[in-house]
Amino acid sequence: MTRTALVTGGTRGIGRAISIALKEAGYRVAANYHGNEEAARRLKEEAGIAVFRFDVADFAACREAIARIEEELGPIDILVNNAGITRDATFHRMSPEQWQAVIRTNLDSLFNVTRQVIEGMRARGFGRIVNISSINGQKGQRGQTNYAAAKAGVLGFTKALALENANKGITVNAVAPGYIATDMVMAVPEPIRQKIVAEIPVGRLGEAEEVARCVLFLVADEAGWITGSTLTVNGGHYLA
Ligand code: NDP
DSSP states (O other), rough: OEEEEEEEETTTHHHHHHHHHHHHTOEEEEEESSOOHHHHHHHHHHHHHHHOOOOTTHHHHHHHHHHHHHHHHEEEEEEEEOOOOOOOOOGGGGHHHHHHHHHEEEEEEEHHHHHHHHHHHHHHEEEEEEOOOOHHHHHHTTOOOOHHHHHHHHHHHHHHHHHGGGGEEEEEEEEOOOOOSSHHTTOOOOHHHHHHHHHOOOOOOBBBBHHHHHHHHHHSSSGTOOSSEEEEEEGGGGOO
16 A cells, blocks of 8 residues: 655755655655745656645645645655744844744644644544654754744644544654754854864764654554654764
């Protein structure tokens, strides 16, 4: 039986690696994106993965798009809530727009997207939900009160939803990556990046594929005993 997976923000960075890993493992994959048509086109051409443009911060847009995805690809059994952004600023300088953009995209999105698929998963008695949090939601980071609040919220959401659905064949877990060499991290100024790498015990940034491996592990049919957990993948950074 071929299961269908939806990966939000699935066309670039970590999400792209997750989409490709799922496709290669035999799943049917829908990759969502927001505005970067070029990256979406490339994924579609190179990996043969269906791409769907909608804003995860918009509930109505999610409802409409996910109904279309399920019509085209079948019921979504696997959801990876990966889409995320940063709008860094120290809190005393942060604008309401910076705060709201991050909370809406990184946290409200979990409601907007998951709400569309949870009833179907419960009715079918199977579901795998993986939410991408962050090391900075676990331990905080200067300049990221908005991001850390959203990513810590992801962990609370994961545990509560796991409890509600544990007896319905649905697992809900979080993956909390450390610093991964994607556009998001490469946008951090070079001197700050060097300082970050110096703090990581493994001595390098992570690769998107190293996060994708964790997701693949958690979404397997055989992973039904793992729920409400957070898998940290950070080269030992949390301990340092
Ligand atoms: P990227 O910036 O490389 O990619 C982000 C992806 O999310 C893109 O596909 C983008 O679409 C999509 N996206 C952004 N906003 C929206 C939106 N409103 N609606 C739909 N899609 C959207 O990010 P990363 O791969 O680095 O990060 C992926 C996730 O991992 C994020 O949740 C991030 O917070 C988390 N994370 C990343 C870490 C890192 O070191 N990189 C560390 C820890 C966590 P488009 O291409 O159209 O813009």
